[in-house]
Amino acid sequence: MKYKKLYIPGPVEVSKDILEEMSHWMVGHRSSDYKELHSAVIPKLKKLLFTENYHVFLGTHSSTGWMEAAVKNCVHKKVLSCVCGAFSKRWNEIAAACGLENDKYEVPWGHGYDPVEIDKRLASGEYDAVTVVHNETSTGVMNKLEEIAEVVKKYPDVSLLVDAVSSMTGVKIEVEKLDVDVILAGVQKAFALPPGLAVVAVSPKAMQKSEAAKNKGYYFDFKVFEKYAAKDNTPTTPVISLIFALNKMLDKMFAEGLDKRFARHLEMAERVRGWGEEHFELYAQPGFRSNTLTTIKNTKGISVADLNKKLGEEGLAISNGYGKIKEETFRIAHMGDFIMDDIEQILSAIDKILGF
Amino acid sequence: MKYKKLYIPGPVEVSKDILEEMSHWMVGHRSSDYKELHSAVIPKLKKLLFTENYHVFLGTHSSTGWMEAAVKNCVHKKVLSCVCGAFSKRWNEIAAACGLENDKYEVPWGHGYDPVEIDKRLASGEYDAVTVVHNETSTGVMNKLEEIAEVVKKYPDVSLLVDAVSSMTGVKIEVEKLDVDVILAGVQKAFALPPGLAVVAVSPKAMQKSEAAKNKGYYFDFKVFEKYAAKDNTPTTPVISLIFALNKMLDKMFAEGLDKRFARHLEMAERVRGWGEEHFELYAQPGFRSNTLTTIKNTKGISVADLNKKLGEEGLAISNGYGKIKEETFRIAHMGDFIMDDIEQILSAIDKILGF
Numbered sequence: 001m002k003y004k005k006l007y008i009p010g011p012v013e014v015s016k017d018i019l020e021e022m023s024h025w026m027v028g029h030r031s032s033d034y035k036e037l038h039s040a041v042i043p044k045l046k047k048l049l050f051t052e053n054y055h056v057f058l059g060t061h062s063s064t065g066w067m068e069a070a071v072k073n074c075v076h077k078k079v080l081s082c083v084c085g086a087f088s089k090r091w092n093e094i095a096a097a098c099g100l101e102n103d104k105y106e107v108p109w110g111h112g113y114d115p116v117e118i119d120k121r122l123a124s125g126e127y128d129a130v131t132v133v134h135n136e137t138s139t140g141v142m143n144k145l146e147e148i149a150e151v152v153k154k155y156p157d158v159s160l161l162v163d164a165v166s167s168m169t170g171v172k173i174e175v176e177k178l179d180v181d182v183i184l185a186g187v188q189k190a191f192a193l194p195p196g197l198a199v200v201a202v203s204p205k206a207m208q209k210s211e212a213a214k215n216k217g218y219y220f221d222f223k224v225f226e227k228y229a230a231k232d233n234t235p236t237t238p239v240i241s242l243i244f245a246l247n248k249m250l251d252k253m254f255a256e257g258l259d260k261r262f263a264r265h266l267e268m269a270e271r272v273r274g275w276g277e278e279h280f281e282l283y284a285q286p287g288f289r290s291n292t293l294t295t296i297k298n299t300k301g302i303s304v305a306d307l308n309k310k311l312g313e314e315g316l317a318i319s320n321g322y323g324k325i326k327e328e329t330f331r332i333a334h335m336g337d338f339i340m341d342d343i344e345q346i347l348s349a350i351d352k353i354l355g356f
Numbered sequence: 357m358k359y360k361k362l363y364i365p366g367p368v369e370v371s372k373d374i375l376e377e378m379s380h381w382m383v384g385h386r387s388s389d390y391k392e393l394h395s396a397v398i399p400k401l402k403k404l405l406f407t408e409n410y411h412v413f414l415g416t417h418s419s420t421g422w423m424e425a426a427v428k429n430c431v432h433k434k435v436l437s438c439v440c441g442a443f444s445k446r447w448n449e450i451a452a453a454c455g456l457e458n459d460k461y462e463v464p465w466g467h468g469y470d471p472v473e474i475d476k477r478l479a480s481g482e483y484d485a486v487t488v489v490h491n492e493t494s495t496g497v498m499n500k501l502e503e504i505a506e507v508v509k510k511y512p513d514v515s516l517l518v519d520a521v522s523s524m525t526g527v528k529i530e531v532e533k534l535d536v537d538v539i540l541a542g543v544q545k546a547f548a549l550p551p552g553l554a555v556v557a558v559s560p561k562a563m564q565k566s567e568a569a570k571n572k573g574y575y576f577d578f579k580v581f582e583k584y585a586a587k588d589n590t591p592t593t594p595v596i597s598l599i600f601a602l603n604k605m606l607d608k609m610f611a612e613g614l615d616k617r618f619a620r621h622l623e624m625a626e627r628v629r630g631w632g633e634e635h636f637e638l639y640a641q642p643g644f645r646s647n648t649l650t651t652i653k654n655t656k657g658i659s660v661a662d663l664n665k666k667l668g669e670e671g672l673a674i675s676n677g678y679g680k681i682k683e684e685t686f687r688i689a690h691m692g693d694f695i696m697d698d699i700e701q702i703l704s705a706i707d708k709i710l711g712f
Binding site for chain 1: 357359360362364366367368369370375376378379380381382383384385387389392393416417418419420421424428446449450453454455542544550551552553570571572573574575576577591592593594595596597598673675
């Protein structure tokens with residue numbers, strides 16, 4: 001197995017110091033050592049998410065676990081699944097697999113949600129929750145979360161459930177101001193950690209809803225997490241190595257400064273978009289282009305597999321398209337620890353291979 | 357935070373080379389690199405569990421996740437929860453939290469299950485599954501899995517669901533010969549890896565049952581795992597660092613030899629039991645004493661907290677009792693990479709502190 005620098009939208013490239021932190025010796029998860037770690041991490045996450053009053057939980061599972069948790073704890077009536085790509089579609093499938101009543105509001109791939117359309121549907125009074133993917137990792141669409149949140153605020157009985165899997169820490173998300181009920185992410189995307197840990201912020205309103213939820217199981221029950229959180233702990237043995245690494249990474253984020261971090265992501269995105277428009281086309285509609293990854297339409301009919309093979313020989317990797325647009329698109333991630341030099345490195349490597 | 361050598365029943369002490377493997381660079385989970393890793397690990401796990409025909413899945417979650425999966429996929433009618441301590445009790449709570457019909461067969465803490473009693477209950481025809489904890493980490497009881505399996509074989513419609521969380525790799529478990537339907541473990545116990553990954557073996561019969569299970573959700577659906585396993589993959593982003601570490605650890609296990617490994621665990625157990633009987637009493641009934649951890653009755657009324665504090669000053673840690681026997685017992689784990697020298701180290705340290 002040969003090392004490749006990852007420009008794929010997760011797991012992303014992880015820096016050497018963070019990989020080294022993954023080697024931290026073990027501590028008992030019911031020990032004061034773990035308590036010390038846990039109670040260091042949670043306030044930093046709250047600061048990162050601009051919240052004081054929400055619960056923030058550490059989930060030893062992938063982001064998908066929190067997606068399942070969100071609907072299990074917060075859907076009593078019927079959920080409106082807003083679908084704009086593979087991962088938002090999966091959230092609908094998860095709701096159905098949990099036996100929950102659901103409807104889809106679907107836009108074509110590459111498009112973002114229209115808040116007016118969401119408003120119209122919620123006005124029916126049928127729904128008590130809506131699932132929204134902020135940053136669709138398959139299409140490179142970043143939805144207008146603030147506008148959607150404004151709409152959902154009109155319906156106090158509707159929980160706003162947000163997948164920020166590939167945007168959290170790359171884009172400013174003021175959780176409490178937005179009044180979202182559940183917002184989740186995995187740490188292998190813009191956090192730039194190895195996978196296996198997912199973070200969620202849960203509103204007091206969602207915690208109340210969880211209390212009344214039936215057949216929600218144990219592993220994804222917010223109320224169980226709340227009980228253990230009161231003791232700076234988790235219900236089951238957590239993925240301790242990743243929590244050590246997360247603690248170190250959060251310090252690095254604040255050392256950079258959040259505003260600088262968000263600006264860096266935007267700057268990298270603009271560079272990749274410009275390159276994509278120069279040589280191909282962008283898959284996401286104007287106004288909906290992600291700050292953390294760019295999905296590029298393969299208008300030149302290149303072989304993405306060949307391109308990636310040649311990049312691999314130079315120790316680099318980008319991603320092909322996802323799901324039904326696997327062959328028609330390719331994706332370049334520009335998130336996590338990357339700086340402009342990293343972006344120039346991959347773009348010039350592609351330029352050279354494709355003869356641009 | 358000061359380093360302590362862990363004699364607690366998980367997370368256990370992790371060797372330096374395994375901790376270093378946790379620093380492995382990342383690979384894309386849909387890449388050929390990950391496929392290579394996944395397809396190296398699964399056959400080794402099958403060999404470890406003495407099975408060829410079962411599915412073995414890698415779960416990015418704690419063992420509790422597979423406990424929830426087991427009942428969700430395999431209980432259509434009613435489950436008999438065999439309870440002999442805190443973790444077997446939790447399995448019953450999980451079944452209830454999933455909205456499943458359930459009954460308890462309960463024995464006093466420190467006792468093991470009586471296969472005759474299980475037989476009697478299954479004979480009612482009420483149940484289509486039974487949950488059994490092989491090695492109760494709270495009480496140090498190791499149940500007679502072979503005898504229980506013989507009983508359950510009489511009832512072909514009853515799924516035998518086994519928690520081998522703290523026994524797997526420390527004790528020989530011939531999965532296929534036993535005809536268990538689901539058997540699960542976390543890697544932070546006798547596997548001697550950091551926590552965050554759990555392993556499960558699932559029988560073809562259990563896979564069929566999963567197909568008919570309703571409202572089982574997505575994250576813990578065996579059928580979803582099966583679909584991705586066919587591509588040497590997992591449904592969601594797995595905890596890649598731990599899978600690299602697991603691969604290395606499996607090689608170490610086979611290099612030692614499984615029989616030697618099981619014998620080593622027994623030998624360490626006998627030493628700790630002897631010491632426990634000399635100075636205190638053993639909590640588990642004769643014939644039911646675990647090969648991987650020993651729960652000792654605090655007959656001398658020592659302060660376990662003080663003892664652990666003094667051990668901590670020497671860079672060592674044992675565990676207090678669990679749940680309702682927190683103060684009345686303490687626990688010494690003798691599993692994973694430990695050899696007799698490690699056991700002598702902790703026992704002589706305790707001897708010195710307590711003046712034995």
